[in-house]
Amino acid sequence: MSQFFQDVYEVVRLVPKGRVTSYGAIANYLGTRMSARMVGWAMNASHADPTVPAHRVVNSKGLLTGKMHFSTPDRMQELLESEGIIIENDQVKDFNNLLWDPARELEL
DNA sequence: GACATGACGGCAG
DNA sequence: CCTGCCGCCATGT
Numbered sequence: 001m002s003q004f005f006q007d008v009y010e011v012v013r014l015v016p017k018g019r020v021t022s023y024g025a026i027a028n029y030l031g032t033r034m035s036a037r038m039v040g041w042a043m044n045a046s047h048a049d050p051t052v053p054a055h056r057v058v059n060s061k062g063l064l065t066g067k068m069h070f071s072t073p074d075r076m077q078e079l080l081e082s083e084g085i086i087i088e089n090d091q092v093k094d095f096n097n098l099l100w101d102p103a104r105e106l107e108l
Numbered sequence: 109g110a111c112a113t114g115a116c117g118g119c120a121g
Numbered sequence: 122c123c124t125g126c127c128g129c130c131a132t133g134t
């Protein structure tokens with residue numbers, strides 16, 4: 001496993017329950033900045049690591065773009081709603097307020 | 109080795 | 122508000 005994966009997983013695991021983060025936020029925090037694709041790629045491999053709350057990772061608009069990669073397409077929404085997050089039309093409601101940006105939250 | 113693709117993001121039109 | 126294009130880096134054909 002590359003250090004990149006471990007880093008991504010670690011950051012995702014730090015996301016508090018009931019909060020979400022975005023690929024771009026993680027990419028920015030890791031330094032890959034604009035290469036959010038790599039974060040998505042890393043998440044694709046997160047299947048091997050169940051300790052990674054991948055459902056808390058959405059795209060910059062709060063859309064559950066990766067829900068299709070879970071056991072069932074509705075699994076992601078289920079998990080999020082069970083944490084108190086409201087999903088509306090495959091999108092995190094009040095996303096801007098729930099967003100947990102490591103580059104911002106961890107810097108305080 | 110070239111070309112297409114992807115859990116993305118930002119900017120231009 | 123919606124579309125299209127480019128950048129990014131690894132993977133599959």
